Amino acid sequence: MFSNRSSSRPDVAIVMVIILLAIGATRCGQSPHSTALAPAKDSTTNMSSLSPVGDSLQIPGFSIRLQLSARANAALSSKHETIIVHAWFNGKPKDTTTAEFRESGEKFLCEKKMELDTARTAFVQGALVSKKQVDALANVDIHVLVNVYSGRRVIAENMLDCDIIDAQMSQVNGKMITLSCKLIGESDSLPTPPTPGYTPSGQPPLAPPRVRTK
Numbered sequence: 001m002f003s004n005r006s007s008s009r010p011d012v013a014i015v016m017v018i019i020l021l022a023i024g025a026t027r028c029g030q031s032p033h034s035t036a037l038a039p040a041k042d043s044t045t046n047m048s049s050l051s052p053v054g055d056s057l058q059i060p061g062f063s064i065r066l067q068l069s070a071r072a073n074a075a076l077s078s079k080h081e082t083i084i085v086h087a088w089f090n091g092k093p094k095d096t097t098t099a100e101f102r103e104s105g106e107k108f109l110c111e112k113k114m115e116l117d118t119a120r121t122a123f124v125q126g127a128l129v130s131k132k133q134v135d136a137l138a139n140v141d142i143h144v145l146v147n148v149y150s151g152r153r154v155i156a157e158n159m160l161d162c163d164i165i166d167a168q169m170s171q172v173n174g175k176m177i178t179l180s181c182k183l184i185g186e187s188d189s190l191p192t193p194p195t196p197g198y199t200p201s202g203q204p205p206l207a208p209p210r211v212r213t214k
Contacts, residue, residue, distance in 0.1 A: 057128065071182070084150070085148050087144055092105075093138060112127050141169055164179070
């Protein structure tokens with residue numbers, strides 16, 4: 001669910017980007033009164049984890065606390081560089097014959113990108129999807145993939161090597177998740193964050209048993 005750091009983007013994320021360039025990325029809508037919701041009792045078989053907002057459905061919110069190494073903090077501050085927290089929301093479709101499913105194994109729903117200047121907490125809230133999109137899913141427990149990287153406003157290349165989130169919404173719903181970041185090439189210097197399901201560098205992930213490296 002929370003995997004170790006790596007400097008390269010996830011294979012699935014790369015495939016997803018290619019697909020999005022072809023079909024056009026859809027940014028998640030923003031609800032003006034969104035709040036993080038408690039986990040649904042059985043979000044895999046019903047829609048209780050999704051809240052109706054007008055003609056759309058709101059995906060439950062969660063928060064991400066970034067724990068940066070001293071060197072990473074200093075480098076970002078001195079270069080006035082920002083941090084991007086990028087979330088992709090996907091689902092398993094009922095129709096598994098599409099080219100998108102054959103390429104990625106999922107159906108893209110929307111993405112949400114947050115840019116942090118000096119803040120180190122991102123609130124992933126207010127993501128909206130259409131009811132038509134949700135009706136097309138075989139399982140309404142939406143999959144979320146989150147990558148964290150530098151904003152590239154000053155330095156063209158990504159500076160950060162961060163943990164990622166690769167989980168179902170029922171696993172992160174309403175939670176505060178701590179992700180560690182360091183500079184690319186920097187040795188590990190941070191203690192393991194007290195986050196259930198977090199996997200320290202070099203150890204296999206706890207759940208699910210798959211790792212998508214960034």
